[in-house]
Amino acid sequence: RLIQLVLLAVLPALLLILYGAREQRQKAADLAEHEALRLTRILSASHQRLIDNTGYLLVALARVPEIRNGERGGCVELLSELIKEYPPYSNLAAADRNGDVFCQTRSAEGANNIAGRGFFKRAIIERNLSIDEYEVGHGAGDTGLKLSYPITDDAGRFAGVVFAAIDLAWFNQIISAVELPTDSTLTLYDRHGRVLARHPDPTRWVGKAAGDSQIFRTVIEKAEGFAEARGLDEKKRLYGFTSFGASSGKRDIYLTVGIPVEVALAGANWNLVTNLAALFIVSALALIAAWYAGDALVLRPLDVLANATARVAAGNLSTRT
Numbered sequence: 001r002l003i004q005l006v007l008l009a010v011l012p013a014l015l016l017i018l019y020g021a022r023e024q025r026q027k028a029a030d031l032a033e034h035e036a037l038r039l040t041r042i043l044s045a046s047h048q049r050l051i052d053n054t055g056y057l058l059v060a061l062a063r064v065p066e067i068r069n070g071e072r073g074g075c076v077e078l079l080s081e082l083i084k085e086y087p088p089y090s091n092l093a094a095a096d097r098n099g100d101v102f103c104q105t106r107s108a109e110g111a112n113n114i115a116g117r118g119f120f121k122r123a124i125i126e127r128n129l130s131i132d133e134y135e136v137g138h139g140a141g142d143t144g145l146k147l148s149y150p151i152t153d154d155a156g157r158f159a160g161v162v163f164a165a166i167d168l169a170w171f172n173q174i175i176s177a178v179e180l181p182t183d184s185t186l187t188l189y190d191r192h193g194r195v196l197a198r199h200p201d202p203t204r205w206v207g208k209a210a211g212d213s214q215i216f217r218t219v220i221e222k223a224e225g226f227a228e229a230r231g232l233d234e235k236k237r238l239y240g241f242t243s244f245g246a247s248s249g250k251r252d253i254y255l256t257v258g259i260p261v262e263v264a265l266a267g268a269n270w271n272l273v274t275n276l277a278a279l280f281i282v283s284a285l286a287l288i289a290a291w292y293a294g295d296a297l298v299l300r301p302l303d304v305l306a307n308a309t310a311r312v313a314a315g316n317l318s319t320r321t
Helices: 002-061 072-085 118-126 168-176 214-222 266-313
Strands: 089-096 101-104 130-135 144-152 158-166 185-190 195-199 225-230 236-244 253-260
Touching: 002 072, 002 089, 002 144, 002 158, 002 168, 002 225, 002 236, 002 253, 002 266, 072 089, 072 101, 089 168, 118 130, 118 144, 118 158, 144 168, 158 168, 168 185, 168 195, 214 225, 214 236, 214 253
Parallel strands: none
Antiparallel strands: 089 101, 089 158, 130 144, 144 158, 185 195, 185 253, 225 236, 236 253
């Protein structure tokens, strides 16, 4: 009964430890999700700034005489110097009104004429900065996000386009430099669910369709927030995600950061283990104390009384305890 009493006294401490552990785990999960969301917002803002800066660059290039007049030599020299200062770009180029490329820094297979490309057509129609969808594996120097701006002559007539390609490899380098917890992932998707950039293992995942993955379905549904979901590799992680657009008003690019559940909760789990271990040690000491103290303070005196009672019952009235 004394041992039962000790166990009963330990029970509230056990319940308190379990409740505290539950609260710590929830706080750790919330912290991980908020940190993941914070990273996605920082990276998406950086990406948006690059798009905006590219727009300013193209507007300026469209007014350069060598480009407006279609002077191939001067144009190539100018763009070749510029691209050295802008590592995010895989190509800077200009094309005439027929879509024939007369000036580019890095040749791309099949890129001598761009009249059929979406960014060229939109530049003609919109007569403003035009942004195409991301392209993966289209050709050397021709992958990434295309931005174009129309070139006009002195009379204001359409004379061609100047365009830039933002390199996906550059974005992969940026996200690979982000310090993430062990086994965490950072992934960029287009609106079709295609992987545009990935850390880790970009060569394994970039260009793959991920529209059926649990995390992408969640991202499409909510656009921004947190979720516990399975990623491309089917591992469960705590995700923060956001969406943004390559052009104003659109949200067709999605960025996710996933932190493994066991990594996010490692601190809380360690605290739970140490607290349970401490409670076990204290409980064991209390049980040992109850066993020996009960024997010394209760059972032995009762045995003496019981023996004395037996002797009195046998007629030995001189018995004393």
